Amino acid sequence: MTGREDAAFAALDAHIRAQLTMAAADYKSHTDLQALLAAVLESGTRHDDGPAATHS
């Protein structure tokens, strides 16, 4: 990606990034993230060793 090319698309990129950021904020405001977080933590911990273990 050349700098000239990036400059040509700068307005487009900024617009799309801004809309996607707002979409994430919209989604966040319409979603019970606290309940989802609880489900994620519970599901992750149901696995036998939990987050304290370090394996990748």
Add this chain to the structure above:
Amino acid sequence: MLTAERGPGWVKVKPSLRGKIRFSDRDGESERWCTAEAPFGVIWQPRTRAKGEAHARTSRQLSGNGFVSFFHERYSRTVVLLIAMGASRADAEDAAQEAMVLAWRQWESIREPDAWVRTVAVRAYLKQARAQRSQAAPLDESAREPAADPDLGVFAEQQQHVLSLLRGLPAGQRTIAALFYDGLTCEEIGELVGKPPATVRSQLRHARNSLKGLMSSGGI
């Protein structure tokens, strides 16, 4: 999930955090979940665990290590990224949640959680999409269509429009553009999708030209 389990060997403690809190059983063989929303505003923990120890542990696990704030920051962005790639809202949520569960299990060993979760979620979605395609019909990757019913009602009109434009791109361009607008470089995208950076740059150029044309014609 336990909300108010108690009995011999369990004692009341004041909740130091809101939400779900993890404790070990006395024998250390399993984990239990309690909630600060339990009756009387208390949570329950094994009698053998000192208050200070429990407080330090829960604080470290749920606040100090940053997973909660990371989840709140990254989960929504991951869902939006996958929807932009063509996923239905339900499929995007499945893949994002799967990635978050795996991240939580390995949280202490993950050095770059943003990149880690993005990679796991994207691969989970692509794998799921491939499986769905192979069940329906053996289609070429280039013919991959976005979900017909993406359920985008949660987004404002202008954001739906941008998501629809991204989702309307050819499959390869769509994935690359979505990852680019999520903040990846062409090199990082190439590594994630298994394409040379030059190919990524070329497809991104086509995608941007298409998007620019569509937005110009739409008066944006």
